[in-house]
Amino acid sequence: MNSILKTKLSFMMFLEFFIWGAWFVTLGTYLSTLNATGLQTASVFSTQSWGAIIAPFIIGMIADRYFNAERILGVLHLVGAFLMYQLYQSDSIDSFYPYVLGYMILFMPTLSLVNSVSFRQMKNPEKEFSLIRIFGTIGWIVAGLSISYVFKWDSEAAIGQGMLRNTFLVASIASLVLGVFSFALPKTPPVTVNTNEKKTISQMLGLDAISLLKDRNFLVFVVSSVLICIPLAFYYQYANQFLTEVGMENSTGKMTIGQISEALCLLLLPVFFTRFGFKNTILLGMFCWALRYLLFAFGDAGEMTFMLLFGIALHGICYDFFFVSGQIYTDSKAGVQNKSAAQGLITLATYGVGQLIGFWVAGYVSDMYADIKGESIAQFWNQLWIVPAIIAGVVMLLFMIFFKNEKVSNVE
Template sequence: MHSAHIKLRLTVMNFLQFAIWGAYLTSMGRYLGDAGFAEGIGNFYAVQGIVSLFMPALMGIVADRWIPAQRLLGLCHALAGGLMLALFAYSLTEAPSYSVLFSIYTLSVAFYMPTLALSNSVAYTSLEQAGLDLVKSFPPIRVFGTVGFICTMITVSLIGVEATSGQFAISGGIGLLLALYAQTLPHCPTAPKGEGKGLVEALGLKAFALFKERKMALFFVFSMFLGVSLQITNGFANPFISSFGEIPAYAETFGVKHANILISLSQLSETLCILLIPFALRRFGIKIVMLIAMLAWVLRFAFLGLGDPGAGVWLFLLSMVVYGVAFDFFNVSGSLFVDKETDPTIRSSAQGLFMIMTNGIGATLGSLGAQAVISHFVYSEHDVHARLAGWSLSWYLFAAYAAIVAVLFAVLFRYRADRAR
């Protein structure tokens, strides 16, 4: 009964953890575009990657040495949630400034991004204290994080705030709720004096020694290249789909009116595709699985460029379906590859380096690069049809980029011991 109780409490924690993110991550771009800040969308998504380069490591050191992880988790959510509510309040002023909005948002995500790792630490520690197998117990708990993400995506759409700053109020409110809830979670002791991670280890800097090995150097470089794709659709898919509303023939379509619900199928696909990874790794090996992920990104972008919310909505649906393969086969399989190929003494640092290359450097470059492309081909146009043509061209360019990365990876990355055991 005790183990079931622990699992339930951690499930609630994971649900709330990702519900906070789902409230705005895929719809924030639409709000910014409607508020007149379309050419700054990429900055909002890029800053998530920038703060992810150092804030999770710094908060990890604090949790190791001074403040128990569950307490720090609550403190970070209190700060992040309060700042989200401040962002919402400021957005209601007569003429909100982009620089002020961006500054408040940056502070909020600076405290939110570390909670992704802190919540995992709380879950791992609590499950170990309860004598439970992490490999068996954690994945079903983590799935409810994605469920929470999907639920708030759909909620902000159904209550009509995916195009308004109301999404920040929902995110902030859930954040404060989790801040309180975290204080009731099982105690996570700090490390004994002298045993906590140092900054070099927490940032994953020890793992840079892996760049001396050609195979690992190529893997991390291509992880960065593929990481470029990670945030593009989060930032720009909603503004793209909703832009069809300017054409009368599409104005009343489901996709235009509820773009977030349509996009939420991507997260549903992500949840289901996780189950395919063990089979795929055993059957094909890491190189082919990574190539499948890269080709799935090609299709993800190409289907968006080809589709529309009317007769072509089936292409949008296909784009949402392949997202699960694109995201999971890269992120999860890549993490497993790092775990398998690195020495246990630097394994944590290597995982940190993988996150830096993908969600840090790669995603930041991708957000800024995508913004430059879309500003040039879309936001520079004044005619609605020219803008839609610009959107399609932008998606094709992103697809071409992913295809080039896939070809180079296929040619350059050589790995013989290529079957998961």
């Protein structure tokens, strides 16, 4: 791959995840300024799950059959720029929700499209893709650092002045740039030029891999994946708001420690996977989910700040050791014909069903403890974080009991 092409793909990845990180991390905090209830907050975050569920239809019915991937990417981001600007102008949860729903339905397919554009230009994706994808992580980190240390929009004073809404304006501008830039990306025509070759709904959603659930271990893994996404949703929905309300300065910037940890743990994963096996790798990921929420429950922004920072830093193990190793395991269990369908099934189960349930559970728990918040913010967050810690612990025990140890042939 020549340097110009590498630069284009890297810039595409940088903007893709800069856009997402520029507004999604602080979304929970922003919704609190709109006086959103727990369930209203859950409905907003659930738009990500609805987008993940609908995305295969957009990719399968349009992108894979009719138009170049880079053109669809450009159009989706141009429309997304308009919707993001409408979010910037919204001043109530009622006006905010329709725009964020529309935006996430359009944005989630772009995550697959940027991968498609990248893979189609590579002769050796196994070696080349990670060097391109790392710029996405850098984009997310730059967004968080900019919010905290450049613009300082997540400070208590700035939030009180309504400055946090500027995150949507930045995301809108970046989306506009990526939308225009996409048309300069390499041409990526549909793989299937015969439009009579129609994908079925089951193929789009990865349901062709449903037969894999006859394997007890794979069934246990899929159920565990859905359940572990419930505590995961608590982190996405409330971590930034929690850190801000307990008084941590530059909370958004400090949350980028999680992305740095994620990048480092990707390097450690193959070693741990090979030495300790799939089951132990997954169990460590689950254990760290429970541990991070206990650290959040009993830490504070004073003498116990190290507990909060350590909880953030655990993100790499929490995410990589469960989700990435799970993708490797899924690939090993699926036959040649079902590899894509199996990955689609896991994506639907986690980002679709699992997180959809998780966001609503998190919203319900928040409303359940709402009265405590009026008396003690610290006590409110302590009670809230105990819930996902318990859920993660229970899922870990169930997986430990019901999943029988096995070797993953393509890794070990």
